[in-house]
Amino acid sequence: MDISLIINNFLNPPILFFFLGMLAVFLRSDLEIPQPLAKFFSLYLLMSIGYRGGTELAHSGMTWEVATAMLAAVVMASVVPLYSFFILTRRLKLTVHDSAAIAATYGSVSAVTFITATAFLQKLEISFGGHMVAAMALMESPAIIIGVLLYRLFTTTSPNQIEFTWSSLSNLFNAGKSGDSSEHQSDFSWSELLRDAVFNGSVLMILGSLVIGLLSAGGPGEKALEPFTKDLFRGILTFFLLDMGLVAARRIKDLRKAGASLVGFAILIPLGNALIGMILAGLMGMSLGNALLFVVLCASASYIAVPAAVRLAIPEANPSLYVPMSLAITFPFNIIVGLPLYLSVLKVFWS
Amino acid sequence: MDISLIINNFLNPPILFFFLGMLAVFLRSDLEIPQPLAKFFSLYLLMSIGYRGGTELAHSGMTWEVATAMLAAVVMASVVPLYSFFILTRRLKLTVHDSAAIAATYGSVSAVTFITATAFLQKLEISFGGHMVAAMALMESPAIIIGVLLYRLFTTTSPNQIEFTWSSLSNLFNAGKSGDSSEHQSDFSWSELLRDAVFNGSVLMILGSLVIGLLSAGGPGEKALEPFTKDLFRGILTFFLLDMGLVAARRIKDLRKAGASLVGFAILIPLGNALIGMILAGLMGMSLGNALLFVVLCASASYIAVPAAVRLAIPEANPSLYVPMSLAITFPFNIIVGLPLYLSVLKVFWS
Amino acid sequence: MDISLIINNFLNPPILFFFLGMLAVFLRSDLEIPQPLAKFFSLYLLMSIGYRGGTELAHSGMTWEVATAMLAAVVMASVVPLYSFFILTRRLKLTVHDSAAIAATYGSVSAVTFITATAFLQKLEISFGGHMVAAMALMESPAIIIGVLLYRLFTTTSPNQIEFTWSSLSNLFNAGKSGDSSEHQSDFSWSELLRDAVFNGSVLMILGSLVIGLLSAGGPGEKALEPFTKDLFRGILTFFLLDMGLVAARRIKDLRKAGASLVGFAILIPLGNALIGMILAGLMGMSLGNALLFVVLCASASYIAVPAAVRLAIPEANPSLYVPMSLAITFPFNIIVGLPLYLSVLKVFWS
Amino acid sequence: MQPVKRIEIIMDSTGLGKVAKTLENIGVSGYTVIRDVTGSGDRGIRPGDEITDVFKNTYVMTACPAEKVSQIVEAIRPILKRFGGVCLVSDALWIIH
């Protein structure tokens, strides 16, 4: 494996500022990024990557490669929560609600991990396609819906003895109708879930920017936004990762509650997902850059879209499990170790 | 009329992001621009346009063209509220306080509409003079003062039978003195009104930046601010319009209260004002770019300076009438339909 | 003295925006920079100057010149509070706690004054070394610690009859142990003070960015951050100084409490410190640019790191003395008059 | 001065829309909202430093006549059940102006 790649990634200003954020928390410093700025940086990064992805996609057009990549993305986002859920309930003996929430977390994706990966590729001058942004956007929501379905299916029946009876399936989709269902279910509304999963602010921002990029590609508007979307990109990513370092470090103490097995899960599942992603990427003949991005998407875990939807759809799930796992373990692991690791493995097979 | 101009304007990223904002509200998404950022973007846009206007004005100097444009601006800002007020009280049978507030709204200007128009001209490579920024700054306050004068004149006498007696006029300017005037008037202070109308944050920002641009033109400082005032301009305008889309869409439901006649007013009055603006611009022999900006200023309605002053000076006026009219109808109408419409009409006569 | 230099500095956009901020307060305008933005601008400026200083330091290496400059910085930061304290207690008859707080304020430095000075030098195309940023970072904390030591030493004994007995010195460092010490002292903890003085958010940001700049110098990351750290620098400094103008003007009325002698102190002590700084800079053979920065550091007073630490370590000290002195007098004095004044004096001797 | 009841509700920000609509349906058109409130409760600590606004609380206070209290409380209870949070009722005097 290419050790210089890891060191090189490590000495990258955005990654170093992530460590500075963690250090600040350990030193009990009062360093803090004002919250409205952190929120704006996140919107900026989504807008920037979405818009650029859209213009690039407009230039490349809807090819076979583009279509298969998107299909693979949706498939992975739907399959990962399924096997994650069974590992969590059967092996790790977690409750149904926590398992469903964690399964959704790992099936969905982290936009910032993806964005850090694009910056990583740009630094190494490895090209990638704009459609990967679309693939990312498509991966955000399916896992949430699968996770909620799993939760609703197994809160009535035990996960160990599944019986797909007609009534259990119809119960699954009939929300808030009769009085016989348990209390949290009578509060549940599919339209609310869809809204939170699909029209969530961050999903809408990336999808909207992608479409706007598609629509305005080629025109004079395309170049006019460049100083904003391109030149500031690394600087804002750097500041955002500083904030992520602060937030991640503050969540580390929650991991004690999670326990060693969940900490292990938060590293091993991404590795497993990355491996499956690599195999799929190889089978589909993706380019090196696209393959890395696809693998990173498979390996990454959500901490924005999933909590927003899950806290309402799976109210019993404990946020101090699924949030710190993705934020304080999987996220740092992916951007620090994962990126160079996945790339060096891919390089072996792609050359 | 030039349909391609409308479509072209429509496919402009800032306008598309405005629609994305509206869409987010209709989909009940939680997309939101943090309020401190929206406020800063507004200050940035005012600073940027003011500073660049100032440096350009310093280069062009105080010519006859500049002086007449500014004079025309002040005249329009004073006349528009007068006829608007009588249309509102006599035709639409609105109360004096609401009429006065709406009259001030349409006599004053919207800086963001103006700024969007400059971006529109830049995209089409049509030049315009820096003094138009000064004209805009001069149009912000007079309408507010006229509106408040109308209100104070007609709350004692009926608008249908005006009698300009000595006592009614002296009452107008004597605030908070004797005990015989009605209650809200005894609270009124002209110095407060002037402060809110003339030293309002956004007016001060644009005037201050204009003067600073004038003072530092030619020096080495002029170029040093360029990456900030020019390169970021479109990006920040884009984000700001996204926020405007969100805010405008949230105000749309208030329009039900306003009723169809006020909605009609909010589209027809700008068109009327634009027409008068075109005639004046033609008479004064303005260049195409300057004419468009002047027309846009006449057509635009205020939603920042006017509410800030009017809520105190005309406390009975209902903000859920005058704010949504300018924000949710006139503003979108001007930036989406108005800009290309006014330009194509102007082009017919200017070529 | 070079009058054109003063006028030229005065007509600089950042300085003019500082005046615009002050003007807004005098006119009772509602102009306001949202607080989260002001905080972010301050972090941005620290990050930007720290990072660029680090990369430059990496290129120049650790030379004799670098080492002596840093040593001189630490010496000045430790000596200034000592003589300031005795001037304040003996000449101006101030209480021990207020004297200690003001002494710490003038021994420490103002990062924004330093940053304004670098922009001033860049405009005049006078070069300076990246190690001066390190010198600045080193000057932030020592004065705080000296100030607190003075306070703890003299709150038990009178400052006029100092007796360095063994017990007074041991009392100094033993915090929160026995019950015989006065109340505020039993609350005192050295580890808290060190944290507030050395790991304060702004100190950590500049030190961290400096180290990150050092580590990533030469690599491809160095150039990638430039559009963010260089191009935006002046614009953000301009906005930040606008906010400083607003805050400084609001503090001016506090100066009435401070009285004429403290106002005089706030101008004369910086001049004295600047003079000592010039002599030291001459003796060490600093280049013109480095000398100016060193002099500015000596002359500047802290209003970020010092209040953060002093409000806890010297709780009786009155913040409405030490904050307005540095913020409303010394800061404007240094950036408006000080910068051109110090440079023209230096030029006489350096040529 | 007129005696009123002061009802305070603290719950997940998501619930604000529902609480506001509930109050309006009951005919309570006066209330005050403080956003971006943090805290700790049965659902754990909410540090409020998330990258998004998820896991923030909102504080709602309404001063209303005593006879409306039970109606409001009954309508708010299911919202609290779902979104967590607390509801406190206390006494106050309303200054008529």
Added chain:
Amino acid sequence: MQPVKRIEIIMDSTGLGKVAKTLENIGVSGYTVIRDVTGSGDRGIRPGDEITDVFKNTYVMTACPAEKVSQIVEAIRPILKRFGGVCLVSDALWIIH
């Protein structure tokens, strides 16, 4: 612990300067201010999402001895009349420290 009155005032942000000056004139130098408060009342809903700070409320709370209440209330009343808002008075115990 000493019994005090807790006066809460919620009004248009513009009025804050006047309220603060009024309290100082009466000799009440202790009060707490929460800015950027939103809400709904006789003057309609104040969503607080305006581009400027117009149409935001400010919350002011002061704990004061019972004998000052009527003086404060009389001084605040005209401000509320002009800027809208509410004023509530309730009982509390002040922890002497």
Added chain:
Amino acid sequence: MQPVKRIEIIMDSTGLGKVAKTLENIGVSGYTVIRDVTGSGDRGIRPGDEITDVFKNTYVMTACPAEKVSQIVEAIRPILKRFGGVCLVSDALWIIH
């Protein structure tokens, strides 16, 4: 509805960590925090417009059973002594949900 005590603490932001830890040690796991509160008191006016967060207050409110009050008050008192601020105790009813 169950009678509780409503304890409000307003103090320098720096003290929040200590107050939260104190409450947790006593076993009070429910409290609400409002940050970025400004005001005026014995330590002067805190305008809250500083460039950093120095000189801002934080507001903490906890509803707890009456029997816990004296324990909380005793634990909070030294923190208030050091960081300034006020502590008020009042009565309320807690809506059980």
